[in-house]
Amino acid sequence: MTAETLYGADDLTHLEGLEAVRKRPGMYIGSTDSRGINHLFAEIVDNSTDEGVAGEATRVVVTLHADGSVQVDDDGRGIPTGTHAKSGLSGVELVLTRLHAGGKFGGSGYKTSGGLHGVGASAVNALSHRFDVVVKREGKVHQMSFAHGVPGVFDGPGPTAKFTRRSGLEITGKMKRGERTGTSIRYWYDARYFENGAKLDVDGVRQKMRNTAFLVPGVAYVLRTAVDDAISEESFHFPHGLTDMVEFLTPAGDRAVSGTLLAVGEGTYTENAADENGVMRSKVERRAEVEVAFRWGTGYERTVECFTNTIRNIHGGTHRKGFERAALKSLQEAIARTRGLLKPKEDPPTLDDVLEGMTAVIHVRVPEPQFTSQTKDELSTAGITKVIGAVVERELKSWVDDRRTKAEAKVVLQKVVDASRVRLAQKQQKDAARRKTALEGAAMPAKLVDCRTTGLARSELFLVEGDSALGSARMARVSEYQALLPLRGKILNVQKASLADTLRNAEIASIVQVLGAGTGRTFDLSTMRYGRVILMADADVDGSHIRTLLITLFAKYMRPVIEDGRLYAAMPPLHKITTKGRNPETRFTFTQREMETTLAALEKAGKQVVTPVPRFKGLGEMDADELWDTTMNPATRSVRRITLDDAEAAETALELLMGEKVEPRRAWLVESSGRVDQSAIDV
Template identity: 50%
Template sequence: MTATPVTSARSGPAKARAAAPELEGRDYEARHLLVLEGLEAVRKRPAMYIGSTDTRGLMHCLWEIIDNSVDEALGGFGRAIDVTLRADGAVTVSDQARGIPVDKEPRTGLSGVEVVFTKLHAGGKFGGGSYNATGGLHGVGSSVVNALSARLDVEVDRDGGTWAMSFRRGVPGTFDGPGPTAPFTPGGSLTKVGRVAKGRSGTRVTYWPDRQIFLADAELSLVDLQNRARQTSFLVPGLAIKVSDARSGDPATTTEEVFLHEGGIGEFCEFLAPDAAVTDVLRLQGTGSFTETVPMLDDAGHMEPTDVERELEVDVAVRWGTGYDTTVRSYVNIIATPKGGTHVAGFERGLVRSVTGALAPTRLLKTGEEVVKDDVLEGMTAVVTVRLAEPQFEGQTKEVLGTPAVSKLVTRVVEAELGAFLESRSGVAKAQARSVLEKVVNASRARVAARQQRENQRRKTALESSSLPSKLVDCRSNDERSELFIVEGDSALGTAKVARSSEFQALLPIRGKILNTQKASTGDMLKNVECASIIQVVGAGSGRTFDLDQARYGRVIFMADADSDGAHIRCLLATLFFRYMRPMVEAGRVFTAVPPLHRFELTNPKKGQDRFIYTYSDAEYQRTAAELTKRNQRFKEPQRYKGLGEMDADQLAETTMSPRHRTLRRITVDDGLIAETTFEMLMGNDVAPRKTFIIDGAYALDSAAIDV
């Protein structure tokens, strides 16, 4: 089909000219094809190689250069790497490894340095024997960084000399001055610029990221760099990585930090663990082999499918803790795989199989109960590492391992090694294994109970569901201003109903002292009527399923009597929230009310003076009585409140519930580990630390202050 342009006498030529490009655009011939050669493709589509052109892509370039030095250390060459962020916007990475080859590569006739930095898919990591297991795979890392740099300088100490070469956006040449804006002359090759001792070797790479490529707000993150350096030092024991931040330009403010860890991934696992330990760190290690078909060059230069025998090394560090969160870090040849892959899938499958097998001969699981992956992972911290030659990744960013055979081999190693621990008969290992199995079973039961709880009791407001406890006195508002008062006893509830503001204050009474959830299992907690009612009314779930955004109230306030029983009840409630609704505490949304202990009624109040004065401690009572006597203020016999139920509604509102006059104490968590230890001491199963705490505190107590 052809189209004939329609013209008019008035504007025909102009319209005909306008139609020509449209007709041209329909042509599609070989002359329209654009062939990108060398590093042009990298500059045209940078995100294909580094993921993005923001801060993440900028950091990925730095990882590529650092990982080259790490691969050398992994092979046993060089034990120190220096990374410096410079004031002129450059980054320098130096090592003391073998140095990039400086001799001629026979096929191209170029030096090894120029091949590495200008040729895509060129390097020593394609099975040529230079490396066994590396993070580099595609041979594009250095050349991609070079292509995306306004200037890149490389110096190599090798064979008794120092060799240097410079590039501008991937093009070799010479700069007449420092920095990326200096006059540049294309052309040139690797040049010997000095002499070094015969045994000295290493590589120094300095590059300036090209701001034509990266976004204006993209900048190197010191925190991310330090985290990566720390992680690598764990994965390569004995490797020292020094990170220097000299971007201020002032030597006085330059920061340096050296990362060196001899303990390997076992020490890394301890570092990552967020909770108290249930088991020691377990090392699950093993090897395996598999056959992989890969294309290889034959003598005639043709690619032929060849079966290659691969060796796989598996090293896993794992421990269980008392918490609920799961932390799993995975690595392939020390390269992080944040999205997992076949090695993580094999690890998880081996975990479930070994735990299931260890539970079979025990009586921990009841008929009909089953264990799933999430139950085994609860409270677990693990570092999963595998080493193999030429791993298959999904993309240059290497976030997912794709080598299929790895999954089965990792499963076999984990199942054998962890199974041996779980079935151990030695003293300490046997006790720890039993604790792990009990934790997994409790997690399974809690998961089932929580699912049933959510299915039966989820609701948006009290009017939308009849499953809320009948004793709940709800409020009309459901915004962040809403408050839930957990009230001790029905007598206090009656007074609080009158004293509250029904617009935003809800009431939930509890009967006496609730279950001590520090000692009880999760299943027992969910079966307890009072605990289940509180979790149900808060409406955000419990434990790992707790979702702070689903909470029905902006604040939760414990309102108990100002006596020892009331203090115990507040402690029990705090334990429940800390163990099962901790995000609520960490967000600062849990409080305790502060009701008064005494009330003074003045018989002759002065103008503007309140008739009633409330005190909240015995010391404040003594001071107030002394001050009133000194000022000749007469008052009736002070009233001592034995409980909230003794207060009138207006008194309770004025002193404890009205936001205009009340005092609240916020329950906070400054240090999670210290808080966990304190709750365990006060409410846990071990009596001895609690007894010591009580005895030590007894000596500081004034016996005359005890209200008998």
């Protein structure tokens, strides 16, 4: 018997309708443990919430019956009961027995919705022993029951009553005068589709209802629980919405540093989307509504809760990313503008510093949100990042600049700066201890001007050309994270030297020792003592030669430094242009052409330039402030990251110009002689 006969068409399986949900429940509800059971509840209550968001419902009542069933009642419009033209089914039977059916696919029923795929309620139906629905609509009471998603009738109460299969929605009576429309759903989930011991988490139900009540302040939520033949009742209604939620989520004992800020607004974004025929269209415009509430307290914990169309996104997503980016950018700018907060050369705070002690709730309403999974744990709609960022930036700028809240804002800004300093001090202590352990017994070269380091990702070693440049660099550097190693003259050309000769070279030996990661095949990037290595040589021919020699050294014996993008070349300026007048200004240029272009632009603007324009002969000619601003300050300097292409070019140049083969060098010199400016030759 061949392998082909063992696998034929009869071995193929086609799962139809809700059968796929029962076969692979985790795919539709996220998991088959207690979280999956709670997800069933969430799917049903979210449908009622959508009615509240649309302004059609004012009350949602959840009843947890003693027999294990869950009932959700709302006073919304009720599921449509008319006959669907295409399927011939009632609206109720269609949405509860067919996957991807519902009123949330771009129709006029809902502006925004927590449901996207038309899977939720039908998945709950498929995984339930019994599923009863009562709809009050158009003056009539409609009723229908299902067993594992199959329509029919039960001859008694509960899931064990005899079931007869039968399709069709039944009218059981008339609505009372003054009675509101709405939908009532009661279901008994089938434990066989879930893991042993899995059950509905009542605390999770309570949290879901409380959160939703915060997000939809116009709707009251009631939880009724059967306890010892009695019904206990809890109500959740928060008219101040997210502001109330922030106060609830704030850790006990955390004194407020600021009041609760509320950023509300809307914006548009574009995305690619399919039309009603499934054909992809580009640049479809969407409008999103944003609401964010946040405050700072004296504590250290952060709490950031994210929601999309009232659905909690446990893992955040693009809306959280937009909020955090805007908060960081706005506060960094405000701190920079406020005199006396940051010391000179002190780094701006990071996101961790901004979020310390913050309690925040982010809620966005999006017409067609995209999530990373059916359980909607993370929002992935890209355009939301900019929309929420704009709203938050606007609110924070107003808060910082408004004279009524300026004092409060300054207290928060000071708290953020203090958090940054504490964080850096703690890292400094840890890294100093780690560095001491790593270097015990190893004497560093006397000429090394080491840093106090605040982390490998931040520390940087400058390989400096000459002692004269070292003097200015020592005064200019930030001693916390910038180390200096001066190099006397040009290092050995490793392109044509043996490994033994290479390691005997004093300058190369110092570089290898200071980096502390070895050489060649034994090089270990994880043990390197600095996050970056920056080659700082003069902007002349000799400086280029030194950079070429150093790049070749790293490429041949410490190649992972280049591969990991941690080798850089500093770009010191060549010229210093200064204007005359009451408000003189200074500009630095890096090439002859840039200098000439800058001079022409200044003259055209009517400004007088101090002439002749000085040209730096080397790094040692710059004072400490000039060297810091142009070459060493991470905020203003220009550096060139050395890539493998640069390394290969350096190796080729050294091999050509300084290698053992004479003929290629002679041919290149003859070929390139035409590029020499004869008048510039000093004879």
